[in-house]
Amino acid sequence: MKNDIKIYLAAPRGFCAGVDRAIEIVKKTLEKYGSPVYVRHEIVHNKNVVESLKKLGAIFVEEISEISDFSRPVIFSAHGVPKAVPEQAKLKKIFYIDATCPLVSKVHRETEQLFKKGFDIVLIGHKNHPEVIGTMGQLPNGSIKLVENLRDIENLKFSKSVAYVTQTTLSVDDTKEIIDALKKKFPDIKxxxxxxxxxxxxxxxxxxxxxxxxxxxxxxxxxxxxxxxARLVEVAKKSGCKHSELIFYGKKVPIDKIKNCKIIGLSSGASAPEELVQNFINEIKQKMNVSIEEVITANEKVVFKLPKELN
Ligand code: SF4
Structure with missing residues (x-):
């Protein structure tokens, strides 16, 4: 006999407007310009998405220097790129389309404006994440100080006015702690x-x-x-569910552990297709009697326009 289990399904979950737009940009570019089309970095951080776009004719590279056919378009990923990247494409006369999420571009513009106004700039974010590399690369080397945690604030020293910006995908609560600490040390921080x-x-x-x-x-x-x-797993743990884990590409559904539960929770990151959520539920259904309750905490209606090159 199958055991009963209830799944609380988080909503919203999965694709956001920036991810939808980036994937659509690759598909539309393939339709309009034919294949292959180069994509610099994973268009969004999801192996399933990348593999399905490869099948349609996308070639993924990490750098412009890896492109062998300059007659083909290149798309920049949703995470954004340093200024040097489009400059490199222009030098090689490669046609490019920028799939940077408009909310990441907003941070790029903020950073530029603050720099022009003479501020020293702190970026709260994770070292080596492509979005952080892209944001830091909007300004000359060394213009932005990266703060990853509270410890990093101890060593900060500024001689002029200071302002902060953040990565777009951070933990809301951890970032608030960092911002509060920055405000304590630099009361006039903008x-x-x-x-x-x-x-x-x-x-x-x-x-x-x-x-x-x-x-x-x-x-x-x-x-x-x-x-x-990754932040969603941390948030679940901090909210009181210690046994929280990421189900990534190739990871098996831990059905033996799930079989001992009466209630589990489920969500998906902004770059994870809904199909993967449904596959996860279907695997549990094979072993257990599943009831699902979708818990909706917000309705999202955000849609971003495609770049002008594709209109
Ligand atoms: S910044 Fe937000 S909306 Fe834009 S792609 Fe990233 S997660 Fe999605």
Missing amino acids: GPIKEDICYATTNRQSAVKRIAPDCEMFFVIGSRNSSNS
């Missing part, structure tokens, strides 16, 4: 008018926070290199 952590990150974390305290285990479908997915 922040963004509107929060840099994006609506999708904020909404997905709120939904997880609502559900996780009532769950014996919590699962987040997403890739290991997806910042917002």
